[in-house]
Amino acid sequence: MNYLAINIFNNKNFVTKYLSKFDWDKIIVTFTNKIISIILLSIFFLVVTKIGQRIIKKFFYSHEKKSKTKVSAKRNKTLFTLTSNSFSYLIIFFWIYSILSTVGVPVGTLVAGAGVFSLALGLGAQGFVSDIVSGFFILSERQLDVGERVTINNISGFVTSVGLRTTQITSVDGTLNFIPNRNISIISNLSRGDMLATIDIRIFPDTPINKLEEIIKNVNNKLIPDDENVIDDPILFGTLNAPNNSLVYEVFIRTKNETQFDTQNKYLAAYLTEISNNGIELPSMEFINTK
Helix, strand or coil, X not given: CHHHHHHHHHHHHHHHHHHHCCCHHHHHHHHHHHHHHHXXXXXXXXXXXXXXXXXXXXXXXXXXXXXXCHHHHHHHHHHHHHHHXXXXXXXXXXXXXXXXXXXXXXXXXXXXXXXXXXXXXXXXXXXXXXXXXXXXXXXXXXXXXXXXXXEECCEEEEEEEECCCEEEEECCCCCEEEEEHHHCCCEEECCCXXXXXXXXXXXXXXXXXXXXXXXXXXXXXXXXXXXXXECCCCEEEEEEEXXXXXXXXXXXXXXXXXXXXHHHHHHHXXXXXXXXXXXXXXXXXXXXXXX
């Protein structure tokens, strides 16, 4: 017991002597100064971020008010999103760099002498660089803008955001899809140029086609003169075989972009109403599913 007590006493003396070699006042002052510096730096960059984002928003907002076309307004939103994201990334980079420098981490020397780590980092950054390059060409070629309806990699929806790394697409059901720019190979933009509304009216083999066409023409003559979304006269394509062995009568209507779906719903409803009023029977979904 005495031997154990002597060892504990000696160990305590050793720890006490070891700790007494440190200048605790200086350590506490240095630690406190660094904490205060980090807090002040964080506040500074936070203020810079708020002011910068406000300036960017004000600039693009004033430019949007001057935009005379819908396309210019969408392009303005796209550039605003990109500029805002780029500014945020830049501020975060300088904030991290400043904190590391304040703590005393030699960032430049650390990166330069990292060796294998630098190589691995460079290989890992290839995807990031590829995203940025792909995003640059997507924007410079104006392949899409915020608010447009597109299909990318079998994902359809509206463009929510175009960033440095990813493009965000919101599907019709509200799903938010994040697509890395390097994975974008084909963009189908449904909001550029005139579009074609396709209207399929399911019919029986013995449906009187001539009377059906007359009803469709009467509906068109009634609605089209007051419809500013319709660009040209409808095309009555005629009778076709549907995939489930049923028959359809197909009509094409050329419309302004982003109005094709509303036009399709509007005219299909009008056609079906008039066909029903004229006593022509059409197949129900139950009949079609049994074919």
